[in-house]
Amino acid sequence: MRYAICNETFGGWEHDRICGTVAELGYTGLELAPFMFASRITDVSAKQRTEIRQQAESAGLTVVGLHWLLAKTEGFMITSPDESIRKSTAEYLGELAKACRDMGGSLMVLGSPLQRRIPPGTSYDQTTDYALDTLSRMLPVLDETGVDLCLEPLAPAEADFFNTAAEGVAMMQRLHHPKVKLHLDVKAMSSESQPVPEIIRQHIGATGHFHANDANKRGPGFGEVDFKPIFAALKEGNYGGWVSVEVFDYTPDPVTIARESIRYMRECA
Numbered sequence: 001m002r003y004a005i006c007n008e009t010f011g012g013w014e015h016d017r018i019c020g021t022v023a024e025l026g027y028t029g030l031e032l033a034p035f036m037f038a039s040r041i042t043d044v045s046a047k048q049r050t051e052i053r054q055q056a057e058s059a060g061l062t063v064v065g066l067h068w069l070l071a072k073t074e075g076f077m078i079t080s081p082d083e084s085i086r087k088s089t090a091e092y093l094g095e096l097a098k099a100c101r102d103m104g105g106s107l108m109v110l111g112s113p114l115q116r117r118i119p120p121g122t123s124y125d126q127t128t129d130y131a132l133d134t135l136s137r138m139l140p141v142l143d144e145t146g147v148d149l150c151l152e153p154l155a156p157a158e159a160d161f162f163n164t165a166a167e168g169v170a171m172m173q174r175l176h177h178p179k180v181k182l183h184l185d186v187k188a189m190s191s192e193s194q195p196v197p198e199i200i201r202q203h204i205g206a207t208g209h210f211h212a213n214d215a216n217k218r219g220p221g222f223g224e225v226d227f228k229p230i231f232a233a234l235k236e237g238n239y240g241g242w243v244s245v246e247v248f249d250y251t252p253d254p255v256t257i258a259r260e261s262i263r264y265m266r267e268c269a
Helices: 015-024 046-058 083-102 124-145 165-175 196-206 228-236 254-268
Strands: 002-006 029-032 062-066 107-110 148-151 180-185 207-212 242-245
Touching (some): 002 254, 015 046, 029 242, 046 062, 107 207, 124 165, 148 165, 148 207, 165 180, 242 254
Parallel strands (some): 002 242
């Protein structure tokens, strides 16, 4: 298994310090939230992007890619009924793909629950059409950059649209593009009716990225979720991608989260 961790775990730390600590704790990958660098990715200069990549590589890390793509931005909505908003959102997603490439990343995780709501008075099917229109507009940039777009199902507590792995695969099939893949997240899968390992077995062939966390929003090993059958399912499916720690509860502290999460994952694997 290749282990990574998300940089927002470390709060306001400088990027260089995060890289050194993450590498020292045994990770080989780092996943980036754009808001850690600027309110919009277009405010991160070419020079800064190169420095971000070089600092990671100097620590022996690979920049896995980007997640929280639209977090803390304004004016973007994947599912907007307004075509001009869908167009600007697609353009911004394209800019994120270019930044991802520039910083050494190869994938983007599309979660962003606040920017994928079902608009008032809009059906689920129409919302799906809006989302597919937005994403279709940015597919050429995936070809240009070589970056994968990984669609992330989210639990109903977080988003009212696109909640299951099966829905993600359906969206993939409609987009019908080799750079569009599925993202699986343990916390999100825990909200589905099927056991997490079974969801993995059913959809591993479409999966381009994987987030490790507990249903309680903490790191793997910090709750009741047993990761042994989860890692067994990943191995059975010959998953060769990253297993990236993403938490939403930052207690007790970043180093403890990172250290104990990788210790537990290695034990389970």
